[in-house]
Amino acid sequence: MHQGVASKIDTYDQIVGDMVLTDDEVAYMGDDIVDLAVLGRVGLSAAPGGRDRRSAGARGLRERLRRRRRRRARGRSSSCCARRGMWDAIVAAYEAEGQPGQ
Numbered sequence: 003m004h005q006g007v008a009s010k011i012d013t014y015d016q017i018v019g020d021m022v023l024t025d026d027e028v029a030y031m032g033d034d035i036v037d038l039a040v041l042g043r044v045g046l047s048a049a050p051g052g053r054d055r056r057s058a059g060a061r062g063l064r065e066r067l068r069r070r071r072r073r074r075a076r077g078r079s080s081s082c083c084a085r086r087g088m089w090d091a092i093v094a095a096y097e098a099e100g101q102p103g104q
Contacts, residue, residue: 011039011100035067035093039100067093 007013010032018028026045032038033050041047041063049063 009099010036011043014040014043032063034063035096038063038093038096039098042097042100064093064097 004010004013004017014028014030018025024045025043028044029046029048030037030040030044031048031050032041037049041049
């Protein structure tokens, strides 16, 4: 387990390289936006908190993050990112970080 690392994808690449694994041979569980890059690369991804199978993995986590953003945007505690329409760009940047060649 690695916590508090600067870049989860860099740590993932180091571990996979040290163990001589391919992405398809790795299972990963993540629960926040910083996990999206790794969740998008592994063979089996999971994210806790879903109520059905469709909410597991990177796709489910993205949807839950978007719903959370929409709820916050409707309330008084909306984040500056949601109010300025930057949330989708931030999520896309984390997802793109996991793409090979990035």
